[in-house]
Amino acid sequence: MLLEALRLALSTVFRNKLRSFLTVLGIVIGVASVIAMVTVGQGSTAQVQSDVASLGSNLLMIRPGAPGRGPGGGSNDAAPLTVADMDALVRYIPDITAATPGSAKSQTVVFGEMNHTVQISGTDNAFFGIRGWTLAFGRLFSDGEMRIGTPVCILGTTTSEALIGEGNPVGTTIRVGKISCEVIGLLAKREASTFGQDDNDIVVMPLKAFQRRISGNTNVQSISVTFRDGASAEDVTAQIQTLMRERRRLTGDQNDDFNVFDMKQISSMLTGITGVLTGLLSAVAAISLLVGGIGIMNIMLVSVTERTREIGIRMAVGATEAQVLMQFLVEAIVLSLIGGALGILLGLGLGALGSYALNISFLPDYRIIIASFIFSAFVGVVFGYFPARRAARLDPIEALRHQ
Amino acid sequence: MTQSGQSVEAPMLELRHLSKIYGVDEAKVFALDDVSLTVRKGEFIAVMGPSGSGKSTAMNILGCLDTPTSGHYLLFGTDVTGLDRDQRALLRRYFLGFIFQGFNLLARTTALENVELPLIYQGIPADERRDRAMEALTKVGLQGRADHRPSELSGGQQQRVAIARAIVTKPGLILADEPTGNLDSARGREIMELLVQLNRDEGLSVLMVTHEPDMADYANRIVTFVDGKIQSDRVRDHHAA
Ligand SMILES: Nc1ncnc2c1ncn2[C@@H]1O[C@H](COP(=O)(O)OP(=O)(O)OP(=O)(O)O)[C@@H](O)[C@H]1O
Numbered sequence: 001m002l003l004e005a006l007r008l009a010l011s012t013v014f015r016n017k018l019r020s021f022l023t024v025l026g027i028v029i030g031v032a033s034v035i036a037m038v039t040v041g042q043g044s045t046a047q048v049q050s051d052v053a054s055l056g057s058n059l060l061m062i063r064p065g066a067p068g069r070g071p072g073g074g075s076n077d078a079a080p081l082t083v084a085d086m087d088a089l090v091r092y093i094p095d096i097t098a099a100t101p102g103s104a105k106s107q108t109v110v111f112g113e114m115n116h117t118v119q120i121s122g123t124d125n126a127f128f129g130i131r132g133w134t135l136a137f138g139r140l141f142s143d144g145e146m147r148i149g150t151p152v153c154i155l156g157t158t159t160s161e162a163l164i165g166e167g168n169p170v171g172t173t174i175r176v177g178k179i180s181c182e183v184i185g186l187l188a189k190r191e192a193s194t195f196g197q198d199d200n201d202i203v204v205m206p207l208k209a210f211q212r213r214i215s216g217n218t219n220v221q222s223i224s225v226t227f228r229d230g231a232s233a234e235d236v237t238a239q240i241q242t243l244m245r246e247r248r249r250l251t252g253d254q255n256d257d258f259n260v261f262d263m264k265q266i267s268s269m270l271t272g273i274t275g276v277l278t279g280l281l282s283a284v285a286a287i288s289l290l291v292g293g294i295g296i297m298n299i300m301l302v303s304v305t306e307r308t309r310e311i312g313i314r315m316a317v318g319a320t321e322a323q324v325l326m327q328f329l330v331e332a333i334v335l336s337l338i339g340g341a342l343g344i345l346l347g348l349g350l351g352a353l354g355s356y357a358l359n360i361s362f363l364p365d366y367r368i369i370i371a372s373f374i375f376s377a378f379v380g381v382v383f384g385y386f387p388a389r390r391a392a393r394l395d396p397i398e399a400l401r402h403q
Numbered sequence: 404m405t406q407s408g409q410s411v412e413a414p415m416l417e418l419r420h421l422s423k424i425y426g427v428d429e430a431k432v433f434a435l436d437d438v439s440l441t442v443r444k445g446e447f448i449a450v451m452g453p454s455g456s457g458k459s460t461a462m463n464i465l466g467c468l469d470t471p472t473s474g475h476y477l478l479f480g481t482d483v484t485g486l487d488r489d490q491r492a493l494l495r496r497y498f499l500g501f502i503f504q505g506f507n508l509l510a511r512t513t514a515l516e517n518v519e520l521p522l523i524y525q526g527i528p529a530d531e532r533r534d535r536a537m538e539a540l541t542k543v544g545l546q547g548r549a550d551h552r553p554s555e556l557s558g559g560q561q562q563r564v565a566i567a568r569a570i571v572t573k574p575g576l577i578l579a580d581e582p583t584g585n586l587d588s589a590r591g592r593e594i595m596e597l598l599v600q601l602n603r604d605e606g607l608s609v610l611m612v613t614h615e616p617d618m619a620d621y622a623n624r625i626v627t628f629v630d631g632k633i634q635s636d637r638v639r640d641h642h643a644a
């Protein structure tokens with residue numbers, strides 16, 4: 001009997017394809033948004049987590065500017081940092097194990113016919129260790145190059161491929177802004193990207209070369225330090241703050257004009273934000289599922305009215321209340337499952353697209369897919385029950401007389 | 404009430420002081436007013452009477468589609484008055500067949516599928532269902548129209564499909580409310596001849612409402628209703644077996 005009901009439901013649903021499609025559209029949109037949200041959400045959570053891992057442990061970053069602006073705070077009127085600040089940090093705070101200066105500017109780089117806009121970083125060799133980079137080809141900066149600011153550069157794989165193509169770029173010369181720069185190394189490709197940006201799209205050159213030829217000043221935009229295992233981030237941060245206040249001659253009632261960021265904390269905060277966003281959007285999606293369910297109920301009620309005489313005929317030949325109920329309930333469930341299946345396909349498609357656009361990995365979660373399917377069936381049962389019951393309770397005589 | 408029949412065979416159905424009242428107080432309508440009637444297996448009864456005399460009301464109660472306000476209805480010796488909706492559905496499924504004035508076939512469904520419908524509710528497997536539906540269609544002379552939808556059939560043909568649907572379960576009793584009401588008299592006579600033949604050859608009992616004396620002539624007993632009461636009940640000898 002269930003099989004008959006299923007067969008009947010399928011033929012009814014497919015007889016009126018357009019109407020069935022419009023009926024389930026709400027469910028399709030609801031399920032698709034849930035799937036897309038969760039897929040992209042999980043991709044970006046995984047992303048942030050791998051960013052945390054790639055940042056290395058025990059990493060703090062110091063930038064000029066009043067606190068509360070975030071790591072990308074950008075230009076501000078606070079006094080800039082200098083290499084001397086970095087040296088002082090390493091010398092006076094024993095917990096700090098390594099420090100590297102960082103300055104970056106977006107520039108167009110040219111090789112032959114090819115040009116490419118990329119972030120140019122001026123730093124020292126400690127940068128590679130602190131940020132967990134290794135070389136695929138070539139070498140790091142020599143002491144001489146660091147000291148006199150020779151224009152040499154180390155490329156990320158994305159940059160290298162965009163300009164020079166696959167393979168070893170060492171020995172070629174590229175133009176960075178107005179200067180020529182010899183390529184001396186290629187970074188090993190890594191999967192991680194920092195908050196959606198491709199890490200492998202990078203040009204690194206000695207800080208002095210950067211300052212002299214690109215930024216035109218002796219400022220350092222940020223100082224990254226690592227501290228020894230066992231020291232707490234709060235403790236080291238406090239030490240850095242004390243030292244920096246002294247160096248920047250801040251008196252007791254003046255606020256800090258620099259920031260110390262714990263990169264790990266920022267990452268976990270971002271994970272949290274991603275989670276909240278996913279939750280919010282999922283709530284919106286759940287509401288659209290609810291609306292989708294009401295859409296199904298509405299059309300099922302119309303269908304029961306339209307098919308009153310059919311129901312009367314079925315009752316006359318011996319259909320029980322339960323059988324009529326079953327027929328309409330199965331039809332509602334079939335509709336919502338079709339909607340759910342279409343929604344899952346659409347959602348996965350959107351999720352893949354979104355992951356691609358945000359440059360994060362596409363991580364479909366089979367549990368969410370199964371849950372969506374079950375939830376669709378549930379929507380069918382809940383919103384199909386009322387119309388089905390109405391059909392089952394019809395008076396056979398009145399139903400036969402209908403129209 | 405006739406007592407003599409009981410020695411031969413229990414009556415197929417029996418109405419005892421049956422009343423059906425619609426409305427309340429001043430608006431009260433006695434659609435059926437203390438009706439008693441006995442029908443034996445194999446009878447072909449025409450139910451006549453003016454409009455509003457209670458014919459359809461009686462047929463609906465006999466068909467277990469409706470319940471009386473008072474009195475008793477015995478079907479195959481069992482009182483079915485107190486049965487609930489589902490129990491009445493089962494009685495219809497296994498023992499009764501309906502033919503309506505408006506045919507009441509499922510649109511967008513072939514003749515064969517229409518005839519199969521009651522067998523689906525009996526839980527008959529698909530193969531057997533097809534065979535039996537085909538057999539019923541053959542009996543009404545429509546074996547060649549099995550794949551046609553109602554809209555592709557004439558009125559007379561549609562009513563034959565309805566008859567096939569009514570007899571496919573081999574019910575004891577066929578209830579037909581004005582089966583020829585929507586047909587011209589030639590088509591009506593064809594339907595009547597089919598019913599007479601099924602009554603004679605298959606031993607089907609038939610209860611049929613009609614306004615047309617021509618059609619009532621085919622029956623072997625004519626019951627006439629007036630104002631919810633049976634006014635006359637006469638057996639027509641020339642048709643008695
Ligand atoms: N559902 C109902 N509610 C109220 N009154 C009803 C209802 N059904 C029938 N009646 C009344 O019961 C009486 C008998 O109706 P019924 O339909 O049995 O007549 P009928 O003999 O079949 O008439 P016709 O020949 O016109 O079909 C009529 O007075 C009718 O108005």
Ligand SMILES: [Mg+2]
Nearest residue numbers: 458459460580
């Ligand atoms: Mg009537």
